[in-house]
Amino acid sequence: MKLTETRLPGCVVIEPQVFGDSRGQFFESFNCDKLAAHGLTPNFVQGNVSTSTRGVLRGLHYQWPKPQGKYVSVLDGEVWDVAVDIRRGSPTYGKWEAVLLSGENRLHFWIPEGFAHGFAVLSERATFTYLCTQTYDRDADAGIRWNDPALAIDWPVAEPILSDKDMRAPLLADIADDRLPVYAA
Numbered sequence: 001m002k003l004t005e006t007r008l009p010g011c012v013v014i015e016p017q018v019f020g021d022s023r024g025q026f027f028e029s030f031n032c033d034k035l036a037a038h039g040l041t042p043n044f045v046q047g048n049v050s051t052s053t054r055g056v057l058r059g060l061h062y063q064w065p066k067p068q069g070k071y072v073s074v075l076d077g078e079v080w081d082v083a084v085d086i087r088r089g090s091p092t093y094g095k096w097e098a099v100l101l102s103g104e105n106r107l108h109f110w111i112p113e114g115f116a117h118g119f120a121v122l123s124e125r126a127t128f129t130y131l132c133t134q135t136y137d138r139d140a141d142a143g144i145r146w147n148d149p150a151l152a153i154d155w156p157v158a159e160p161i162l163s164d165k166d167m168r169a170p171l172l173a174d175i176a177d178d179r180l181p182v183y184a185a
C-alpha cells in the first residue's frame with residue numbers, strides 16, 4: 001500500500017498492491033495497520049455505495065455538526081473526485097484537490113473530517129464506494145454549490161446532472177461561520 005500526500009495536507013491518496021493471476025485480481029481495499037503506519041487511524045462506522053451514469057455530479061457535501069472523514073474509491077468506471085478544505089482558519093481554506101479514481105487504477109482517497117467532497121462521473125457508469133467515520137445524519141447533511149466561483153474547481157464536466165438538493169446548495173461565502181468546521185492545528 002503506497003500512500004501519497006496531496007497539496008491539501010491531510011488528504012492522502014492510497015494505492016493498494018494489486019495481485020493479478022489467471023482468475024482475476026485481489027487487493028486490500030483497507031488495512032488499518034498499513035494506514036496506521038502512516039499516521040492514519042480512522043474509525044469507520046458506515047459504508048456506502050452509489051451508482052451513477054456519465055455526467056452525474058454528486059457534491060459538494062459535508063456534515064456539520066458530526067463531520068465525516070471519508071475513504072473513497074471506485075469499483076467500476078471512472079470519476080473525478082474532489083476534496084475542498086472548508087475548515088475556518090485553515091491555511092488551505094477554500095482550496096481543493098482532485099484525484100482520478102477508477103476501477104482500473106484502484107486508487108483510494110482519504111478525505112479527513114472538515115472537508116467537503118464531491119465527484120463527477122467520466123465513464124458510462126460508475127460504482128462508487130466509501131467508508132465514513134461518522135454515521136449519516138439527515139439534519140446535519142450540508143452542501144456547497146459545485147460551481148461556486150470562489151472555489152474555482154476545474155470540473156471536467158460542463159453541464160452535469162445534479163440532484164435538486166445540489167442545484168440549490170449555497171455558496172461557501174453564504175454559509176454562517178457556526179455551520180462550518182473549525183481548523184485545529
Ligand SMILES: Cc1cn([C@H]2C[C@H](O)[C@@H](COP(=O)(O)OP(=O)(O)O[C@H]3O[C@@H](C)C(=O)[C@@H](O)[C@H]3O)O2)c(=O)[nH]c1=O
Pocket residue numbers: 048050058059060061062070117118119136163165
Ligand atoms: C449519504 C446518505 C444518503 N442517504 C439517503 C438520503 C437520500 O434519500 C438518498 C440519497 O442521498 P444523497 O442525494 O445525499 O446522496 P449522494 O448525493 O450520493 O450523497 C453523497 O455524496 C457524496 C459526494 C458524499 O460525499 C457522501 O458523503 C454523500 O453526501 O440516500 C442515506 O440514507 N444515508 C446516507 O449516508
